[in-house]
Amino acid sequence: MPKPIAGPEIERLIQLLARLPGLGPRSARRAALQLVKRREQLLRPLAEAMTVAAEEVRLCSNCGNIDTRDPCTICTDPNRDTAVVIVVEDVSDLWALERAKALNARYHVLGGVLSPLDGVGPDDLTVARLVERVAEGGIEELVIAVNATVEGQTTAHYIIDQLADLPVRITRLAHGVPVGGELDYLDEGTLLAAMRTRTRI
């Protein structure tokens, strides 16, 4: 923008909004406009919610989840199976599994995957804390729910190695055809896995 058309305060708001995933420069302008038009219903509440989040959100020291309390809401939920822990790469995966109501258990958020090219080693992830949790006892099953990528699988193998001496059952999510998925869009590895683990109907 060569010449300012709104004050620098609004331009700054637009620039920051444009850095949110899902909003490009154009939709950031629309969002900024909507915000200033709906000052009391949207702009002020959102500013306050963000300020609260900036002050109060932290990583759970037990599981790596993000919450305003430590230990987090999930780690302190008395209605979850404490014997099963689902290992995920990221909080977004935790949220996805919770949305799916996949399993009423606890989680361990790794905070990424091993990636030597990106300089991500074991110390950058929460693997040591995971081993500690298992060693403390009470965990019977660990569901490794990392992404089915090369880095994800490498990370899974590293975790399994670290847990070799501990008495815990390690499982992983099944491979197969996505619900509603069309066969001819799937890669051969998925089709092969789905065929091998076919179930009787």
Added chain:
Amino acid sequence: MPKPIAGPEIERLIQLLARLPGLGPRSARRAALQLVKRREQLLRPLAEAMTVAAEEVRLCSNCGNIDTRDPCTICTDPNRDTAVVIVVEDVSDLWALERAKALNARYHVLGGVLSPLDGVGPDDLTVARLVERVAEGGIEELVIAVNATVEGQTTAHYIIDQLADLPVRITRLAHGVPVGGELDYLDEGTLLAAMRTRTRI
């Protein structure tokens, strides 16, 4: 979400983000996660920018634009042609024309269009202030740049009626084929208008 997976503070942040145009519930979750992960670089600056905007943004009492100053940045810009005023429905149209560098002039933002069905009458728009501005003198041309909709055209005619006794030239944007537009996707009215106002190459 039947059971809370993050504190109510984060759920509230997600809910408010989901009300921004361009963000659905899923991308609001992604955005919230990105925000709390990038607390110092993104969450805190955005919270502050929103707080500033909520405190300081107002409507320009001259032209209806949104800015942190009144009169706004455009109304006080000494390098614009003050004899031409572009009449638009909404601030987003002003921004679009500015992005296109359409004309280095001033604006008048109506704040909507006449729409009896939605209960929007002349008093809900800034038409009276527009007539006042023209009556004050110094404006030679008014470019009516409202949308080419029924309501937009009704509003344009109402404005023209109100200005009937004032010595101002009233123009509108040309109809025609959008740059890069394909003829067989255009409606017949546009094609007819483009043909009638064809220019020599």
